[in-house]
Amino acid sequence: MWADAGLVAGKDLRIEFRSRVALNQVLPFSFVVLVLFAFALDPDRGILERAAPGLFWVAVLLTSLLATQRSFAVEAADGNRDGLRMSGLDPAGLFLGKAGAVAAQLLLLEALLLVGVSFLYGIALRSFGLLALTCLLATLGLAGAGTVYGAMSFGLRVRETLLPLLVLPVLAPVLLAATRSFEAALGGAPRETFGWLGLLAAFAALYAVVGLFGFGPLLEES
């Protein structure tokens, strides 16, 4: 299973390396979102600063949508679905590989976005360890859930509109917990993050389980 996961993740990351979609399209998109928030919220009144953690995570959420869409768009081309099914790859490994590749890309994007938020919204970053842990746990959940729902809508022509509807409400707890965790970490109350981090871990675990066991049947039947 792990060998297959590594193979698939490697393949996805190599595709990204060659096509540079995340770098050229998704990253600018997330920065545009940050700028749009500034337009909507009028930076002069300090709203941006107070709302920064939430806005960061909304931007990350939307970014994860794009990343997941892309992950499945790659497989939707010309018979790749059948190719994957026929390849004999372990579906759990396939899930881990795809989710892992999405997670890796998201983590990189988040790091850059964090710099961007600090820069654009004037936030002083502290408690890097807690911020990083929050990002890691939240990203695992985002990637896992996104991959599960991506697989559910895999074969559908309406995938582009259906996937956001399916996935965004599901990701709401991640948004909630990650924002609160960031607020606690940035606000100098590190102990308050623990509950939220626990929630993020529970969410990630839930979708890891659903993905590992459900990906096989989903792949067969979509």
Added chain:
Amino acid sequence: MDRRSVRRHLGLVGHATSLYDDLSVLDNVRFTVRARGGSVGSVEPALERLGLAGRLRHVPVSRLSAGQRRRCTLAGLVACDAELWLLDEPHAGLDAEGRDLVDQLVGDARDRGRTVIMASHDLDRASAVASRQVTIEAGTAQRGPAQAAPVTSEASGVG
């Protein structure tokens, strides 16, 4: 019956090419082989067999012609050396040289003891390489007059 372990012994080439557009020929064939648990050493010989060695190896698949893409898919099939080959119109999209190549590959596979099931509209070509033929008409298998000729090898048509 465990579907997945059975699939490791199958090779499927259909209308679709099952290739990743952004990856090179080499990357695609390597992925196909490794996904099946095969050895990477079989990739190069397969590429040579299909005429994709040399500079073409590193070209992203999206830049290849349709015929070259079909060859890339076939290279994957050859490299995996599956025990059962399922071919759906393998000659489609290939020039005369390519079609001859497909026939050679099928012949080689057959000689090595592999089973090949091929669906084809090109009955003459298919008949030349096949040892058994089934014709499907209106959803049911027919026995055609071709069955009567024992020496002639025919294609298995699974429509």
Added chain:
Amino acid sequence: MTTTTTSTSTARRASSLLGWASLILVGATVGLGLVLPKTQEQAEYSRLIAVHPPAAWASYVAVGVAAIAAIGHLVTRRASWDRVTIASLEVGAVFTAITLATGSIWGRPTWGVWWEWDARLTTEALLLAVLLGAVALRRSLAPGRGRAVITSVAALATVGLLPVVHFSVQWWRSQHQVGTLLSPDPASNADNPYIVAMLLGFVAFTVAFAWLVVQRVRLEALEEAYDEVILDRAITDRRAEARPTTEVPA
């Protein structure tokens, strides 16, 4: 694939019994809620306590039933389980919407606004979104075994999600000291006359849920049978088209 489930007369009788029971019980609940006299301090709208918590309860029951049916389908691969799954998801969405509507109506005079980020309402709102997504997914898929598996996985993910959503929203709102809407603790509200109506409401809405699911399951079975007939006909037509052929070329 699936066989048409023609209702036997026993099943039909049981179903209509269920229907009458739910009609009477729900009617009684609403009636009690409207008729029972209120105490001095309470306003008219607190009568909604007769239906709001029961509706929320029914929505949770729906999710639970959907999950059980989903497991049932994944284990047995029988279509009857799958029908219960989708029926529960859809009926659950209805009850969730009712919960939100009654909650909002209750909230208006209490808070002065149509919405407050109250813990339970927020959870129900998210649940509604997730359920609608699952239903939308179902409707996009062609009938068949695949659709059933996908629906089952979606239902299980939904039920796993519910506690996560519940806790996260609870903790979130507890930080802002907003109490949960209508958290009726019968012990402390012993003098609330509508508790009787509410308790009756729990029973009534559960029965109504069961009846609605039965109807929806039946509808789903009929739809599947219809699809099969259409498919058979299409295949027969196609075969008939192909029949008059010339000799097979040698």
